[in-house]
Amino acid sequence: MPARIFPTAQDAEAAFYEALERSDLELMMAVWSEDEDIVCIHPGGERLVGQDQVRDSWRQIFAAGTRARLHVTRQVAIAGPMVAVHSLHENFSVPGEKHPLQPVVATNVYLRTAAGWRMIAHHGSPAPGSAEPPPPPPKILH
């Protein structure tokens, strides 16, 4: 399968969160730049640098098998022709869990490369307060 091309930073971000929700390691790594200095900080975790450390961390997270639903809120984007910085809250909910999990505030940085937009940095940390409830399912009219 050829590598995915993301025409916009928003496309790359959508794929990032789709990969996270589905525990899809290949899609996750298709989002990241091939730059050796990519940086990833999971909430409360060590700072990770480079393809190997970043891939290994996602592999471990996905192998743990926790399936959570995720929706992002409070998006703020600073967008230029070559770079995009997105700030947002990640709200996780685990089916059957009554109490919402603590949200994560994330800073995501994307660069426009020859192969489309790619993530070069992800910094997540626990945010104060509670996760926002997921949006209601769309109404079905017929």
Added chain:
Amino acid sequence: MPARIFPTAQDAEAAFYEALERSDLELMMAVWSEDEDIVCIHPGGERLVGQDQVRDSWRQIFAAGTRARLHVTRQVAIAGPMVAVHSLHENFSVPGEKHPLQPVVATNVYLRTAAGWRMIAHHGSPAPGSAEPPPPPPKILH
């Protein structure tokens, strides 16, 4: 006094940490972009957006009067012609305090603007482990 011009992202970063160590609000705000979507996340704090929120937060931090020595370690830089993403550990030490404080892992994003390099995003969060000790003072030979 005219606004400071930072010819490189590293210059802007040096001024950022100088302002933090000296509690210098004017220097701090000279580092930040005038973009209204600047984003600042202090460790464990709410995500702040825009000049007013960012300036107020630093004013409160500096008014608290805690003077800590600061040195940064583990710098990783992703640098392009228009953007620079710096990842590092901030190590604080308070004179008289025996135990080192918990370090902060920070992601700093700078853009090249018409008025030199400016910060557009700062995300700090507690890092695992202990702060690294400050470097020894330089030897004086005579």
